Amino acid sequence: MATMQAVRTGSAAGARRRRVSKRHQRRAILVFLGPFLTLFAVFYLVPIVYSVYQSLLKVERVGAFGAPREIFGGLAQYQQVFASEDFWASISRVLLFFCVSIPVQLGLALVFALLLDSAVPKWRRFFRLTFFAPYAVPGVIAALTWGFLYVPSLSPFPAVAENANLLGSGLVMFSIANVVNWVYTGYNMLIIYSALQAIPGELTEAARVDGAGQFRIAWSIKIPLVVPALILTGVFSIIGTLQLFNEPTVFRLFSNAVASNYTPNMIVYATSNIPNYHLAAAYSVVLALATCVLSFLFLKITQRRAFG
Amino acid sequence: MALYRIGRKLLATGAITSIALLTACSGGDTQETTAPAACAPAASGEKVTLTFSSWVPGMQKTVDLWNKQNPDIQVQYKEVVAGQRGTYQTYANQIKAGNAGDLGMVEFDSMPSFRLQDGLANIGACPGVQEGVKAFVPWTVSQVGFGEAGALYGVPQDIGPLALYYRKDLFEQNGIAVPKTWDEFYTAAKQVKAKGATITNFPPDASSYLAALAWQNGAKWFDNKNGTWTVSMTDDKTEQVAEYWQRMIDEKLVDSVPALTDTQFKALDTSREWSVVGAAWTAKLLENGSPATSGKWAVAPLPQWQAGQQASGNWGGSTTVVFKNSKHPAEAAKFALWAFGNLDALALNNANGGQFPATTAGESELPALNEPYPYFGGQVIWKTFQEAAPQVNQSWQWGPTMTQTFADLSDGLSAAVNGKGTVLDALTEAQKKTITTMKSQALQVAE
Numbered sequence: 001m002a003t004m005q006a007v008r009t010g011s012a013a014g015a016r017r018r019r020v021s022k023r024h025q026r027r028a029i030l031v032f033l034g035p036f037l038t039l040f041a042v043f044y045l046v047p048i049v050y051s052v053y054q055s056l057l058k059v060e061r062v063g064a065f066g067a068p069r070e071i072f073g074g075l076a077q078y079q080q081v082f083a084s085e086d087f088w089a090s091i092s093r094v095l096l097f098f099c100v101s102i103p104v105q106l107g108l109a110l111v112f113a114l115l116l117d118s119a120v121p122k123w124r125r126f127f128r129l130t131f132f133a134p135y136a137v138p139g140v141i142a143a144l145t146w147g148f149l150y151v152p153s154l155s156p157f158p159a160v161a162e163n164a165n166l167l168g169s170g171l172v173m174f175s176i177a178n179v180v181n182w183v184y185t186g187y188n189m190l191i192i193y194s195a196l197q198a199i200p201g202e203l204t205e206a207a208r209v210d211g212a213g214q215f216r217i218a219w220s221i222k223i224p225l226v227v228p229a230l231i232l233t234g235v236f237s238i239i240g241t242l243q244l245f246n247e248p249t250v251f252r253l254f255s256n257a258v259a260s261n262y263t264p265n266m267i268v269y270a271t272s273n274i275p276n277y278h279l280a281a282a283y284s285v286v287l288a289l290a291t292c293v294l295s296f297l298f299l300k301i302t303q304r305r306a307f308g
Numbered sequence: 309m310a311l312y313r314i315g316r317k318l319l320a321t322g323a324i325t326s327i328a329l330l331t332a333c334s335g336g337d338t339q340e341t342t343a344p345a346a347c348a349p350a351a352s353g354e355k356v357t358l359t360f361s362s363w364v365p366g367m368q369k370t371v372d373l374w375n376k377q378n379p380d381i382q383v384q385y386k387e388v389v390a391g392q393r394g395t396y397q398t399y400a401n402q403i404k405a406g407n408a409g410d411l412g413m414v415e416f417d418s419m420p421s422f423r424l425q426d427g428l429a430n431i432g433a434c435p436g437v438q439e440g441v442k443a444f445v446p447w448t449v450s451q452v453g454f455g456e457a458g459a460l461y462g463v464p465q466d467i468g469p470l471a472l473y474y475r476k477d478l479f480e481q482n483g484i485a486v487p488k489t490w491d492e493f494y495t496a497a498k499q500v501k502a503k504g505a506t507i508t509n510f511p512p513d514a515s516s517y518l519a520a521l522a523w524q525n526g527a528k529w530f531d532n533k534n535g536t537w538t539v540s541m542t543d544d545k546t547e548q549v550a551e552y553w554q555r556m557i558d559e560k561l562v563d564s565v566p567a568l569t570d571t572q573f574k575a576l577d578t579s580r581e582w583s584v585v586g587a588a589w590t591a592k593l594l595e596n597g598s599p600a601t602s603g604k605w606a607v608a609p610l611p612q613w614q615a616g617q618q619a620s621g622n623w624g625g626s627t628t629v630v631f632k633n634s635k636h637p638a639e640a641a642k643f644a645l646w647a648f649g650n651l652d653a654l655a656l657n658n659a660n661g662g663q664f665p666a667t668t669a670g671e672s673e674l675p676a677l678n679e680p681y682p683y684f685g686g687q688v689i690w691k692t693f694q695e696a697a698p699q700v701n702q703s704w705q706w707g708p709t710m711t712q713t714f715a716d717l718s719d720g721l722s723a724a725v726n727g728k729g730t731v732l733d734a735l736t737e738a739q740k741k742t743i744t745t746m747k748s749q750a751l752q753v754a755e
Contacts, residue, residue: 059750064532065454065708067426068750080748153574169726256512256566256722260715274712275400275425279748 055281070278077282086261087283091242091290093173094263098241101177106233108181109188110226114218116189117196128193132186139183143250146179151254167255176247176258184240188233195229196222231302235295242291245269347434349638354380356639361386362413362628363395364465366660370653374643381639383411391415396422396711399631403427408631410640414462415626416451417516420530420708422629423454423461424749429630431641432460440645443667447702452627455705462627463644464666466657468587469696470520470621473594475582476606476685478505486608490552493611497561500582508583509575510553511567512721515714515738517623518553518731521585522546523704524621525613530707536752539707541717541739542732548613550731557725564725573597585610587623588664588693595683603682607689609696620696622704625666664693671697709745716741 058073081087112131116124134142148154155161166175199222207217245265251258261267264287272280350356360371360383371385388395396418402408403425414422422428431437432453437460441449448464472487479486479496482503487493497507511517519529527545531538540546556562563581565571568590575581577598584590594605610620628644630637647653654670657663658677665671672678677690707713720734729737746753 061750063535064537064751065420065423066535068424151571153571169728253566253569256564256726259719259722261719270712270715273397274421274709274745274749275397276745276748277404 051281051284054278055285057278077278080279081282081286087267090261090264090267094241094244097173101180102237105181105185108185109192112189113192113196116193118214131189134183135187139246140250142183143179143247147254150175169257172255172257176251179247191233192226192229195226199225238295238298239291347638356381356636358383358640359409360411361388363388363390364661369660370647370656383643406633408633410634411628411630413626414629417706417710420706424708427632428461429632429634429637430459431630431637432458434638434641437641443649445666445697447700448666450702462629463648465626465628465648466663467666468589468622468624469693469700470587470610470623471692471696472608472610473584473586473605475604477604478582487611489615490611490613501561505580505582506563509563509572512564512725513718514567515717520621520623522549523701524619525549526701528703530705536754538754539739539742541735550735554731568593589662592662603685605684606687607692609692618699620699622700712745713738713742
């Protein structure tokens with residue numbers, strides 16, 4: 001409030017200072033939003049529109065090394081996207097990854113959050129920070145660190161790494177999921193934890209008076225009340241999983257079970273490396289739409305269940 | 309928290325935005341290919357400044373020498389990351405945006421891709437070029453000219469003719485003859501295995517390695533005639549190579565770890581791997597990667613498919629190209645010919661960057677290439693590579709989408725060494741995907 005006041009008085013100079021009309025208010029809003037809207041348009045909207053435009057073009061040329069000529073191609077690129085087995089295989093791979101990784105991740109996040117919420121207050125701050133710390137490690141570094149633990153000849157636990165073949169085609173998905181969970185569990189825990197903090201004290205107190213133990217309170221009161229937060233983290237996880245890129249890309253250094261088309265984003269990257277910008281743009285657009293649709297479906301289904 | 313979320317969301321669209329942004333400045337490319345344009349030097353007295361990017365260590369020193377000797381043609385050098393690690397993507401975006409600079413390093417196998425983007429200048433008509441390229445090993449000239457008369461799209465920098473690095477001490481102690489043919493190599497592999505080691509590594513990540521081995525056998529993966537491409541990654545010659553290495557994999561006679569990385573060097577340094585089929589540039593890597601075995605190595609000519617044959621393949625090597633939008637192609641060509649043809653420059657490139665020259669004179673006359681090499685027991689190993697250089701098959705051509713071809717091939721090879729499919733399957737699948745990619749680039753492909 002104080003800042004609003006300050007700016008309002010600052011922007012309207014002189015005698016008109018006190019006559020804050022609607023027009024001035026609108027101008028103030030524009031002044032505030034201006035920088036954001038400009039950046040949003042330049043770095044968000046324009047690129048999206050441009051990549052949709054790029055995805056509608058195709059290249060035409062004559063001869064073995066004919067110069068490329070860009071012409072309108074309609075949905076030609078999208079035809080290729082939908083015909084690409086690799087792309088759909090990578091989508092189903094990340095969906096499987098989602099099933100492997102996210103229940104564990106969110107389950108752990110919930111357990112940690114509940115523990116924090118009920119633990120002795122003295123340790124709360126310490127554990128909150130400790131659980132969250134991995135999120136501060138850049139994804140690439142995390143993947144490298146775990147990768148070195150997995151490679152038999154480099155691992156400090158060679159017996160485990162050699163016998164389990166953590167980088168073979170059978171287990172590599174779990175190995176990557178482990179890295180992702182390590183990084184993001186703390187992040188999701190914080191979201192759930194803040195939802196737990198918002199639960200009115202009277203509710204838990206009433207339950208306690210009625211004779212409910214900690215476990216009962218968690219199960220019957222706290223968890224149902226943080227379902228919206230769980231759904232939120234679920235949506236983030238869908239988005240994050242579909243866009244998986246860093247971890248599997250780093251794992252290509254260690255494992256020959258991770259192909260260059262392992263995830264949809266890796267396909268986009270490889271395609272733009274060819275360079276085939278038009279097809280890469282089409283992949284991106286389809287991937288973005290698929291992410292939207294899946295997140296929306298997830299919201300619809302879980303909301304009906306949670307609130308219906 | 310909100311910031312983190314936005315960050316994550318922005319990352320999400322990163323794939324879209326980066327592609328879009330980088331290309332945002334370009335209009336539609338409507339240029340048609342033209343015959344080699346005339347290439348006139350700048351008016352005398354005019355000062356010319358060129359830009360040059362490469363990832364050869366210490367190339368700055370070569371450029372400094374040129375700048376000292378040529379006050380009128382100054383070169384601004386920029387060291388960049390290796391091509392496949394990002395520089396090629398930068399070039400591609402710069403070409404699309406029309407500001408690619410003057411000179412850039414491009415590996416042989418990636419040249420067609422940049423030509424396809426209409427990014428390279430044909431310097432064949434520039435003064436002194438036709439005479440200048442006579443100094444280079446013939447097959448390299450036909451690579452940079454794409455076999456077209458009078459055309460030149462770059463100047464060869466360095467080459468990677470193949471030879472066999474082997475552990476002289478272990479081969480001798482165990483009475484294993486140095487293999488002269490691939491059949492003998494197979495026999496030797498079995499003998500080495502009996503001693504509890506492996507003879508060499510078959511790196512699934514290095515598609516260009518398999519290409520080099522096929523190249524030796526006279527394979528020709530790509531060709532273009534009358535504007536139509538043919539892809540023959542599964543021809544008889546390649547099939548022979550593929551089946552040979554498949555047998556080595558099946559009988560567990562080779563390792564299959566990424567090429568020349570820590571994992572392989574550890575195997576070499578602990579005498580678990582007894583030989584390396586490598587290029588000229590591999591010598592330095594061996595010396596650094598496997599220091600404990602110093603003095604125990606030697607170099608022999610690459611094993612042959614038929615006794616008495618003399619054929620080699622080429623692994624790696626690069627060129628310097630002049631980009632199409634360069635305003636001074638004549639000066640750029642002059643610099644490139646000097647930097648990779650002049651003996652002083654080549655000596656610097658070799659000393660700082662470990663480059664094996666692409667000129668015949670450079671190979672035989674550089675003092676450093678005539679000295680005994682202590683790591684290899686005092687052998688003058690470069691002699692072997694000098695002999696191999698002209699034995700590389702001249703007719704080999706690279707395809708126009710090698711980034712994709714190599715990626716798909718290495719995916720398939722990784723599956724093959726994991727027991728899912730074979731080396732030949734990998735080639736078949738890579739060929740199929742290459743044809744799809746070429747068609748999506750509007751190229752004519754014969755099937």
